[in-house]
Amino acid sequence: MPRADQLVFPSRRERWEDRRKEGTHRKLLDEFFDHPTLLAVSRLVNQGLLDSVDFPISTGKEGGVFRATRGTEYRAVKIYRIGNTTFRHLPPYALEELRQQTSVRNFGGLIIGWTRREHTILSRLADAGVRAPHPYGHLRNVLVMEFIGDERGAAPRLKDAVVEDPAALYEDLVAQIRAMLTGAGLVHGDLSPYNTLYWQDRVVLIDVAQAIRSDHPQAKALLERDLTHYAKFIGRLGYPVDPADFLSAVGGDRLAAKPAEE
Numbered sequence: 287m288p289r290a291d292q293l294v295f296p297s298r299r300e301r302w303e304d305r306r307k308e309g310t311h312r313k314l315l316d317e318f319f320d321h322p323t324l325l326a327v328s329r330l331v332n333q334g335l336l337d338s339v340d341f342p343i344s345t346g347k348e349g350g351v352f353r354a355t356r357g358t359e360y361r362a363v364k365i366y367r368i369g370n371t372t373f374r375h376l377p378p379y380a381l382e383e384l385r386q387q388t389s390v391r392n393f394g395g396l397i398i399g400w401t402r403r404e405h406t407i408l409s410r411l412a413d414a415g416v417r418a419p420h421p422y423g424h425l426r427n428v429l430v431m432e433f434i435g436d437e438r439g440a441a442p443r444l445k446d447a448v449v450e451d452p453a454a455l456y457e458d459l460v461a462q463i464r465a466m467l468t469g470a471g472l473v474h475g476d477l478s479p480y481n482t483l484y485w486q487d488r489v490v491l492i493d494v495a496q497a498i499r500s501d502h503p504q505a506k507a508l509l510e511r512d513l514t515h516y517a518k519f520i521g522r523l524g525y526p527v528d529p530a531d532f533l534s535a536v537g538g539d540r541l542a543a544k545p546a547e548e
């Protein structure tokens with residue numbers, strides 16, 4: 287197995303003079319790249335999915351997203367922390383589906399199932415033509431996907447982006463959410479300007495692991511909740527949106543509101 291510092295943050299030695307960054311990277315190495323995770327990254331390198339993990343884009347309690355390089359391309363690597371018992375990403379409705387699909391007996395198994403789930407959902411979105419990062423592969427708690435951004439950095443979250451044309455933003459969101467619902471048969475479940483990137487004046491939907499099938503009894507309520515929040519956000523940009531119109535524009539008005547009667 288290659289040494290950790292050959293795979294993860296390989297250029298940090300060039301910045302050895304930057305002690306603060308060096309300290310942060312060492313802390314992240316300890317927190318995210320335990321031995322099994324490093325082994326998974328190393329296998330993904332051997333499979334040709336990436337060459338190295340370059341630096342963190344975003345790190346949180348449950349996981350981190352890192353920029354990676356493969357040849358002349360960039361990629362994004364999302365790593366879920368295994369040793370974390372307060373995992374807010376596992377809402378009951380999605381967990382119930384996960385438990386049906388996989389026999390997960392322990393917490394680590396759940397996280398691994400969760401990583402696989404995110405990969406599967408990204409593949410379904412790609413097939414349906416929804417704008418979301420293209421998935422390249424996964425192993426254990428590590429997911430490799432398309433990097434949204436360029437050499438200057440990752441795309442901003444919609445929440446932090448400058449939107450010139452809110453009407454066009456609304457139309458684009460409608461098209462993506464509609465394709466997700468009617469093409470992929472999925473409801474995102476945690477859609478917000480935080481889980482949407484804004485790149486070249488277009489939205490890219492991210493953080494999809496909790497998505498559920500559109501025939502799930504809770505699908506309509508989740509979609510309505512997210513669209514209502516989203517409508518407020520677009521309204522604040524100067525383009526008033528009626529949540530009910532938003533729902534019907536994406537095709538959500540046709541979803542069953544309640545579970546079918548037995």
Ligand SMILES: Nc1ncnc2c1ncn2[C@@H]1O[C@H](COP(=O)(O)OP(=O)(O)OP(=O)(O)O)[C@@H](O)[C@H]1O
Nearest residue numbers: 343344346349351362419432433434440441492493
């Ligand atoms: N494919 C990608 N390309 C570029 N940046 C990305 C990509 N995926 C995620 N990011 C960045 O990483 C952040 C966290 O990603 P994501 O929302 O999937 O993870 P999370 O575990 O939910 O983290 P958080 O709790 O911060 O939302 C995003 O807000 C975005 O800035």
Ligand SMILES: [Mg+2]
Nearest residue numbers: 480481492493
């Ligand atoms: Mg998120």
